[in-house]
Amino acid sequence: MIAALKTTFGKNSPVLASFGIAAPKPRAPRAALEQAISTALAANTRAVRGTLTAKQRQAITATGKPGLTVLGPNGKPLLTVAPVAPGSREPQMVTVGAEAGPTEPE
Numbered sequence: 001m002i003a004a005l006k007t008t009f010g011k012n013s014p015v016l017a018s019f020g021i022a023a024p025k026p027r028a029p030r031a032a033l034e035q036a037i038s039t040a041l042a043a044n045t046r047a048v049r050g051t052l053t054a055k056q057r058q059a060i061t062a063t064g065k066p067g068l069t070v071l072g073p074n075g076k077p078l079l080t081v082a083p084v085a086p087g088s089r090e091p092q093m094v095t096v097g098a099e100a101g102p103t104e105p106e
Contacts, residue, residue, distance in 0.1 A: 041068055
């Protein structure tokens with residue numbers, strides 16, 4: 001019923017409030033550090049795998065993930081993501097700051 005109303009009136013329509021349906025909350029913007037980590041991980045993955053054709057990409061069977069260290073302006077590590085070996089089911093361990101202990105990502 002709710003899906004039909006959202007389809008009919010639109011998901012952000014003020015008419016939905018008369019049916020007791022709240023408008024969706026806007027997405028929270030990502031923090032600059034989160035964007036930097038995401039961009040660096042993507043660039044690192046592309047560098048490790050290289051630029052490939054569609055057939056070459058299909059031939060890749062490794063499931064490992066590369067590691068990453070994000071350095072602050074003072075040259076000290078802000079965040080370190082440990083690499084995961086191919087075939088391993090363990091999550092990547094994340095260390096925040098130089099003194100912090102490892103934590104699992106959310």
